[in-house]
Amino acid sequence: QVQLVESGGGLVQAGGSLRLSCAASGRTFSNYAMAWFRQAPGKEREFVAAISRSGSRRDYADSVKGRITISRDNAKNTVYLQMNSLKPEDTAVYYCAARQWDGNSYISGSYNYWGQGTQVTVSS
Numbered sequence: 001q002v003q004l005v006e007s008g009g010g011l012v013q014a015g016g017s018l019r020l021s022c023a024a025s026g027r028t029f030s031n032y033a034m035a036w037f038r039q040a041p042g043k044e045r046e047f048v049a050a051i052s053r054s055g056s057r058r059d060y061a062d063s064v065k066g067r068i069t070i071s072r073d074n075a076k077n078t079v080y081l082q083m084n085s086l087k088p089e090d091t092a093v094y095y096c097a098a099r100q101w102d103g104n105s106y107i108s109g110s111y112n113y114w115g116q117g118t119q120v121t122v123s124s
Contacts (some may be wrong), residue, residue: 022096
């Protein structure tokens with residue numbers, strides 16, 4: 001069992017930056033591939049970014065490429081999402097997710113563990 005707790009969300013103006021953190025506990029963090037998904041009101045949850053267990057592979061949704069960076073610190077059991085040049089359409093609840101295998105990272109159903117989410121609101 002892995003417990004995930006997100007933090008770092010908030011209200012920011014368009015063009016601003018935020019860094020989300022997801023702290024994991026319960027099992028060996030480096031055994032888990034990690035990802036961020038988001039869900040805006042009235043929309044389905046969508047993939048944002050993912051990082052492999054070793055950190056050697058990172059995947060991004062086309063909508064965030066060049067603006068968002070995912071990273072992990074296995075010593076701190078934490079995965080990060082650095083978000084720059086934020087747009088109003090980035091407004092959503094952001095969720096951290098974990099699974100014990102690498103591979104196609106886009107499928108939300110492939111992740112076993114989820115955090116409670118953190119709200120990101122970007123004002124225009």
